[in-house]
Amino acid sequence: MIRVSSLLLCLLFTVVVHASFKVEKQRFSMAEFTTLGGQTIKQLEVGWEAYGTLNAAKDNVVLITHYFTGNSHAAGYYSDTDPQPGYWDAIIGPGKAIDTNKYYVVSVDSLANLGVGDPNVITTGPASLNPATGEHYGLTFPVVTIRDFVNVQQALLSSLGITKLHAVVGPSMGSMQAIDWALAYPDWVPRVISVIGTAQSDPWTTALLERWAIPIRLDPNWNNGNYYNATPPTEGLTYALMFITQDALTPEFFAQMGASKAVRHAPLEEAPLADINASHRIVQWLHQRAAARAAMFDANHLLYLVRACQLFIAGHTDDLRTSLKRLDAKTLWLPAEDDFLLLPELAKSAHQQVQESGKSSELHMLSGAMGHLEGVAGIAQHADTIQQFLAN
Amino acid sequence: MIRVSSLLLCLLFTVVVHASFKVEKQRFSMAEFTTLGGQTIKQLEVGWEAYGTLNAAKDNVVLITHYFTGNSHAAGYYSDTDPQPGYWDAIIGPGKAIDTNKYYVVSVDSLANLGVGDPNVITTGPASLNPATGEHYGLTFPVVTIRDFVNVQQALLSSLGITKLHAVVGPSMGSMQAIDWALAYPDWVPRVISVIGTAQSDPWTTALLERWAIPIRLDPNWNNGNYYNATPPTEGLTYALMFITQDALTPEFFAQMGASKAVRHAPLEEAPLADINASHRIVQWLHQRAAARAAMFDANHLLYLVRACQLFIAGHTDDLRTSLKRLDAKTLWLPAEDDFLLLPELAKSAHQQVQESGKSSELHMLSGAMGHLEGVAGIAQHADTIQQFLAN
Numbered sequence: 178m179i180r181v182s183s184l185l186l187c188l189l190f191t192v193v194v195h196a197s198f199k200v201e202k203q204r205f206s207m208a209e210f211t212t213l214g215g216q217t218i219k220q221l222e223v224g225w226e227a228y229g230t231l232n233a234a235k236d237n238v239v240l241i242t243h244y245f246t247g248n249s250h251a252a253g254y255y256s257d258t259d260p261q262p263g264y265w266d267a268i269i270g271p272g273k274a275i276d277t278n279k280y281y282v283v284s285v286d287s288l289a290n291l292g293v294g295d296p297n298v299i300t301t302g303p304a305s306l307n308p309a310t311g312e313h314y315g316l317t318f319p320v321v322t323i324r325d326f327v328n329v330q331q332a333l334l335s336s337l338g339i340t341k342l343h344a345v346v347g348p349s350m351g352s353m354q355a356i357d358w359a360l361a362y363p364d365w366v367p368r369v370i371s372v373i374g375t376a377q378s379d380p381w382t383t384a385l386l387e388r389w390a391i392p393i394r395l396d397p398n399w400n401n402g403n404y405y406n407a408t409p410p411t412e413g414l415t416y417a418l419m420f421i422t423q424d425a426l427t428p429e430f431f432a433q434m435g436a437s438k439a440v441r442h443a444p445l446e447e448a449p450l451a452d453i454n455a456s457h458r459i460v461q462w463l464h465q466r467a468a469a470r471a472a473m474f475d476a477n478h479l480l481y482l483v484r485a486c487q488l489f490i491a492g493h494t495d496d497l498r499t500s501l502k503r504l505d506a507k508t509l510w511l512p513a514e515d516d517f518l519l520l521p522e523l524a525k526s527a528h529q530q531v532q533e534s535g536k537s538s539e540l541h542m543l544s545g546a547m548g549h550l551e552g553v554a555g556i557a558q559h560a561d562t563i564q565q566f567l568a569n
Numbered sequence: 570m571i572r573v574s575s576l577l578l579c580l581l582f583t584v585v586v587h588a589s590f591k592v593e594k595q596r597f598s599m600a601e602f603t604t605l606g607g608q609t610i611k612q613l614e615v616g617w618e619a620y621g622t623l624n625a626a627k628d629n630v631v632l633i634t635h636y637f638t639g640n641s642h643a644a645g646y647y648s649d650t651d652p653q654p655g656y657w658d659a660i661i662g663p664g665k666a667i668d669t670n671k672y673y674v675v676s677v678d679s680l681a682n683l684g685v686g687d688p689n690v691i692t693t694g695p696a697s698l699n700p701a702t703g704e705h706y707g708l709t710f711p712v713v714t715i716r717d718f719v720n721v722q723q724a725l726l727s728s729l730g731i732t733k734l735h736a737v738v739g740p741s742m743g744s745m746q747a748i749d750w751a752l753a754y755p756d757w758v759p760r761v762i763s764v765i766g767t768a769q770s771d772p773w774t775t776a777l778l779e780r781w782a783i784p785i786r787l788d789p790n791w792n793n794g795n796y797y798n799a800t801p802p803t804e805g806l807t808y809a810l811m812f813i814t815q816d817a818l819t820p821e822f823f824a825q826m827g828a829s830k831a832v833r834h835a836p837l838e839e840a841p842l843a844d845i846n847a848s849h850r851i852v853q854w855l856h857q858r859a860a861a862r863a864a865m866f867d868a869n870h871l872l873y874l875v876r877a878c879q880l881f882i883a884g885h886t887d888d889l890r891t892s893l894k895r896l897d898a899k900t901l902w903l904p905a906e907d908d909f910l911l912l913p914e915l916a917k918s919a920h921q922q923v924q925e926s927g928k929s930s931e932l933h934m935l936s937g938a939m940g941h942l943e944g945v946a947g948i949a950q951h952a953d954t955i956q957q958f959l960a961n
Contacts, residue, residue, distance in 0.1 A: 214842045320845050380827030380834040380851040381820035387852045388780075388815075391808045395787035402845075416783045423780075428773035428912060435772030442772040444882040450606045453712050453794075453872060457879055459772040460779045480845060487849055490836040517909075520820060 197262060198270060198277070200226050200253035202297050205285070205333040213328075213493060216319030220308045223329055224286040224299030225249050228269060229277030235339050239275055239567070240330060241265065241284040242347030242354035244553060245482055246291055246421065246470070248298045249284035252277075255297065265348075267557040274560040275567065280343060285330045287350075288321045289481035294473040303402060303477035316402035321481060323353045323489045327361050330354075344368035344567055348552040349519060350482070353489045356527075359506035360492035370563060372511045373543070373552030375519045376527035377490040377497045382519065385424065390483045392416035393476045402477050411468075414476040418467035424518040427548035435459050491527075501527065502534045509566045511559050513543040513551040539566065589654060590662060590669070592618050592645035594689050597677070597725040605720075605885060608711030612700045615721055616678040616691030617641050620661060621669030627731050631667055631959070632722060633657065633676040634739030634746035636945060637874055638683055638813065638862070640690045641676035644669075647689065657740075659949040666952040667959065672735060677722045679742075680713045681873035686865040695794060695869035708794035713873060715745045715881045719753050722746075736760035736959055740944040741911060742874070745881045748919075751898035752884035762955060764903045765935070765944030767911045768919035769882040769889045774911065777816065782875045784808035785868045794869050803860075806868040810859035816910040819940035827851050883919075893919065894926045901958045903951055905935040905943040931958065 207221040226249045231237065241251045243264075252269035254262050268274040269282055286292075289302030303318040334342075342365050345355040352374020359366040375382065393399055396413025404410060423431075435442030440462045448455035456464070492500030508531055512524035524540065531538040541562050543551040551558070599613040618641045623629065633643045636656075644661035646654050660666040661674055678684075681694030695710040726734075734757050737747040744766020751758040767774065785791055788805025796802060815823075827834030832854045840847035848856070884892030900923055904916035916932065923930040933954050935943040943950070 316845050318845075320842055322842070378836045379820060380823040380832075381815075383834065383836065383849050383851050384811075384815050384823065384855055387848070387855075388812060391811075392783055392787055395784055395805060395808065397789045413787060416787065419776075419783075420780060423773075423776050428771060428914070431772040431776065440772075442775065443887055444770045444775065444880050445885055445887060446880075449876060450712055450714070450880055453708050453710075453876055456779070457775050459775050463776055463779075484841060484845055488836050488838075488842055493837055495835055495837060522820070 197266065198228065198253045200228060200250070200255065200263070202226060202249070202299060204299055205336065207329070207332055210329065210332075212319050213322045213324045214320050218301060218319065221288075221301045221329065222299055223288065223301065223333070224297070225333060226251065226253075226263075226284050228252050228282040229280050231281040231337070231339070235337075236341050236343065237280050238334065238339055238342050239280040239282045240334070240342050240345045240358070241269070241282060242326070242330070242345060242351035242358075243284060243287065244347070244349040244351050245486070246474075247351075248290055248292050248295065249286045250297060251284040252282070264553050265556055268560050268563060274564040275346065276564070280567075283334065285333055287326050287482070288329060289318070289478045289485070291474040291478050291482065293475035293478060300478075302475070302481055304405065304475045313405040315405065315477060318477075318481065320484055320488070322485050322493065323350070323357050324361060324493045326354050326485070327358050331362060331365070341365050342367075344370060346370040346372070346563070347374075348372040348556070349374065349549065350486055353486065356491045356508070357489070357493065359504055360500055363503070363505050366506045368509075368567065369506045370509045370511065370566060371524060371527075372556065373513050373516055373519055373549050374510065375523035376501065376530075378487050379523065382523070383487045385518070386483045386487050389417045389420050390480050392420070393480060396476075399476060404476070410476045411471050414474060414479065415464065415467045415471045417476075417479055418470050418474070419463045422463055422467060425549040427515045427517065427546055429515070429546040430548065431459060433546060434462060498530055501530045504531060504534070504536055507537045507566075508539070509562070510538065510540040511543055511552065511562070512540070513545075513549055515544070515546070515548045518549040589658070590620065590645045592620060592642070592647065592655070594618060594641070594691060596691055597728065599721070599724055602721065602724075604711050605714045605716045606712050610693060610711065613680075613693045613721065614691055615680065615693065615725070616689070617725060618643065618645075618655075618676050620644050620674040621672050623673040623729070623731070627729075628733050628735065629672050630726065630731055630734050631672040631674045632726070632734050632737045632750070633661070633674060634718070634722070634737060634743035634750075635676060635679065636739070636741035636743050637878070638866075639743075640682055640684050640687065641678045642689060643676040644674070656945050657948055660952050660955060666956040667738065668956070672959075675726065677725055679718050679874070680721060681710070681870045681877070683866040683870050683874065685867035685870060692870075694867070694873055696797065696867045705797035707797065707869060710869075710873065712876055712880075714877050714885065715742070715749050716753060716885045718746050718877070719750050723754060723757075733757050734759075736762060738762040738764070738955070739766070740764035740948070741766065741941065742878055745878065748883045748900070749881070749885065751896055752892055755895070755897050758898045760901075760959065761898045762901045762903065762958060763916060763919075764948065765905050765908055765911055765941050766902065767915035768893065768922075770879050771915065774915070775879045777910070778875045778879050781809045781812050782872050784812070785872060788868075791868060796868075802868045803863050806866060806871065807856065807859045807863045809868075809871055810862050810866070811855045814855055814859060817941040819907045819909065819938055821907070821938040822940065823851060825938060826854060890922055893922045896923060896926070896928055899929045900931070901954070902930065902932040903935055903944065903954070904932070905937070905941055907936070907938070907940045910941040
């Protein structure tokens with residue numbers, strides 16, 4: 178209860194003038210990029226951020242790979258009046274677990290990033306203009322994969338003269354990128370931290386992810402992805418985001434919300450009993466929250482991120498065990514106990530397979546009522562674990 | 570693996586001439602019925618079935634209350650060539666756990682039953698003609714509740730001269746009816762068996778149920794419920810049924826499906842990599858299964874059943890603990906270990922509250938890869954528990 182209240186207070190009311198470090202979004206461009214599926218994207222652009230200083234040997238780089246609804250803003254503030262820092266500010270910064278006095282911390286916006294309406298996101302995806310036609314790509318944009326995100330990041334790092342990483346660390350969809358990095362570029366990656374992660378999309382996860390795409394495809398405004406000069410499928414996108422929010426939280430969290438004055442849940446509410454079109458307050462709360470986020474996000478981009486995650490298997494081979502046998506990096510797995518989205522069994526199974534192939538693997542559980550989201554908002558509970566893993 | 574294969578074989582190929590008992594659907598009518606919300610339904614009709622013989626004292630009645638996608642066909646066959654029996658045939662019949670040599674077993678189709686297109690379902694709901702207008706009700710049909718299902722059942726039993734039950738037994742949505750019976754008609758109900766059940770819809774469950782309604786509401790053919798003289802929202806209904814199927818199963822079950830020849834799942838499938846509109850095979854499997862079921866079901870009815878379940882709290886009061894303190898019936902709870910729909914914690918919590926108020930309550934777990942569905946397809950694993958509970 179205290180946890181949830183603090184989170185809400187933080188989300189709703191915190192406008193603090195703070196002394197933490199400032200960051201700015203930078204832009205990385207590629208004239209041409211070839212996807213894993215063999216398609217070409219011209220004039221690709223993504224945003225990126227860095228915290229700390231690249232050393233002379235250029236070997237102190239920690240790459241942070243972001244989650245599904247996130248972007249490269251992993252830490253710091255954009256301005257003195259920025260209401261909140263990057264999502265992992267609790268563990269990234271001077272003297273923190275991922276210590277910017279030691280490490281040069283880099284993070285990159287994904288392709289098809291959701292935050293098309295966020296002024297601090299730079300991404301290339303279906304909402305972008307196709308330079309060949311001058312029109313928005315829509316569904317003519319090629320399917321992109323976790324491997325493509327990795328390859329774009331590698332191109333960016335290479336452009337900085339970097340040839341090796343100290344570690345790749347990411348939560349959720351970021352965990353997919355982290356483990357895939359170690360298989361795509363084994364010489365680069367000695368350490369991987371997979372937070373609330375998985376080493377592949379099993380059938381359950383593939384079907385669960387499909388649920389996020391369905392409301393968008395059903396919204397008549399979606400129009401097979403052609404809505405950039407018309408009304409966007411905001412309703413479908415809002416429902417998709419409602420699903421994501423619930424999947425990323427827990428019954429315990431919802432019970433706390435439902436017991437709060439603002440959201441108070443009683444099954445036998447008057448309005449839903451009187452009117453089939455009325456909603457329970459807990460549903461209204463989810464809807465309002467999702468609608469606010471939908472304003473910043475693009476519906477087609479959500480479909481493409483769903484597909485990237487569905488297609489994910491570490492190493493992008495056809496067999497996970499074979500992939501994991503090839504893994505040389507040390508791995509640290511931090512699944513969350515009450516994760517309803519990427520079930521902790523997924524990380525446990527990967528950890529076990531890595532150990533069985535004689536490699537070093539460590540696993541610790543995150544806990545708390547936020548479930549999957551403990552890997553973002555509750556990551557500080559394993560700050561020491563992360564710090565020690567990076568030091569060895 | 571053996572379990573799943575057998576189930577599939579059973580679902581797909583079994584056409585058996587069998588010696589088990591025959592049943593037929595009967596019809597119960599009420600000139601007028603008043604809902605919990607105070608609305609009137611005229612010329613209400615529901616179907617019902619009975620197995621066994623009502624004794625002279627009319628005190629050997631076991632009422633079976635059905636689950637969300639089910640109906641009153643709980644046991645037996647309609648004909649010699651009927652491919653499968655009622656859903657709980659494994660525990661209902663001569664010499665079985667709910668022994669029709671002893672008990673007169675009655676089951677009743679719910680109001681707003683999904684199976685509008687099923688010739689063996691008789692129900693009154695939004696798809697029915699409103700006798701006042703001669704038009705389909707659509708959303709003018711009043712919101713109905715679990716209590717309304719109970720009241721219709723009670724009226725039917727009363728019409729047979731029955732004034733007392735031996736037990737009420739039901740899975741899932743049926744478990745809601747079973748426990749509500751004991752609070753609505755305490756003099757009637759000495760025993761309640763709640764299978765894969767809950768004593769109320771907590772905020773999580775309310776939001777989870779809302780997901781089933783969303784695809785229907787998004788389908789343009791839904792047209793605010795007015796589709797009876799037009800194309801029905803089959804696509805939205807199909808997606809709703811996909812969600813229900815996944816919620817009622819488990820990652821383990823999906824893994825077994827994904828490993829089968831017919832459904833073989835590999836994340837990196839060719840078609841989904843090449844085409845954003847292609848689907849993974851596990852998604853196709855879910856869709857095909859759901860589309861077949863959608864042909865028999867009505868979309869508005871699904872919305873009304875969702876609402877009935879969302880509004881459920883045992884006793885239909887505003888506080889569960891107060892309700893459960895009034896409970897006089899002995900209760901047996903049979904939640905499923907890997908239930909992702911009605912989490913086993915819900916039944917455990919209700920069981921604990923009943924015990925804390927000094928009443929008799931028993932709890933045993935169902936287990937197996939079918940998760941929630943173990944309460945339907947796997948119920949035989951607790952046949953003895955049920956038999957013993959009914960005998961005492």
